[in-house]
Amino acid sequence: MEVYHNIYVIGAPGAGKGSLCEKLAAEYGFHHLSVGDLLRQCAASGSLAQQSLNNIQKNVLVDVDVLTHVLRSTVQDLKNAGKERLLVDGVPRTLDQAPSIEDAIGPPDLVLFFDCPGAIARQRVLTRQIPGRNDDGLVFDRRYQHYVAENESIVDHYDRRGLLLKVDTSGDVDSSYSKLLQGLLLREQGSCDSS
Numbered sequence: 001m002e003v004y005h006n007i008y009v010i011g012a013p014g015a016g017k018g019s020l021c022e023k024l025a026a027e028y029g030f031h032h033l034s035v036g037d038l039l040r041q042c043a044a045s046g047s048l049a050q051q052s053l054n055n056i057q058k059n060v061l062v063d064v065d066v067l068t069h070v071l072r073s074t075v076q077d078l079k080n081a082g083k084e085r086l087l088v089d090g091v092p093r094t095l096d097q098a099p100s101i102e103d104a105i106g107p108p109d110l111v112l113f114f115d116c117p118g119a120i121a122r123q124r125v126l127t128r129q130i131p132g133r134n135d136d137g138l139v140f141d142r143r144y145q146h147y148v149a150e151n152e153s154i155v156d157h158y159d160r161r162g163l164l165l166k167v168d169t170s171g172d173v174d175s176s177y178s179k180l181l182q183g184l185l186l187r188e189q190g191s192c193d194s195s
Contacts, residue, residue, distance in 0.1 A: 015169050
């Protein structure tokens with residue numbers, strides 16, 4: 001998997017982005033950068049303006065200029081530390097974010113779309129315990145509605161550019177990871193069907 005240096009990861013809340021990225025990072029030498037975790041860390045450190053803090057607390061998107069500033073700075077620090085291979089988990093969240101994010105951190109070599117039915121994703125979110133997260137049913141429903149409204153255009157955008165790999169993540173972590181690796185292998189061999 002030497003060909004990939006900048007992978008974007010998209011999918012619904014609860015689609016398995018964090019778990020699968022951690023496994024892929026550990027096995028193939030990527031650095032997993034969770035954009036949501038990064039913004040929560042910035043909020044906790046007091047380095048964000050009040051409006052951005054309010055947005056994060058309400059699970060509303062932060063302004064794209066704030067997002068790209070944080071991403072550009074973080075990715076530059078990682079590269080200065082020798083971490084050249086990145087899994088950037090959680091962007092773009094809307095299609096109009098994509099150009100600014102690509103300008104800030106570089107375009108993706110690949111976009112992983114973790115595809116998971118809403119009912120399964122919802123159950124996962126409601127049963128997980130993540131410090132600093134308020135994942136109740138109402139929060140999930142609002143985030144999922146936003147995801148449904150925005151994701152198709154993002155998927156189409158990267159699919160048209162030949163960068164998208166769709167992976168069925170409806171199973172447990174191990175079976176989803178197996179499908180991910182199979183999809184990556186097939187892609188390297190010239191095919192894109194991982195379902």
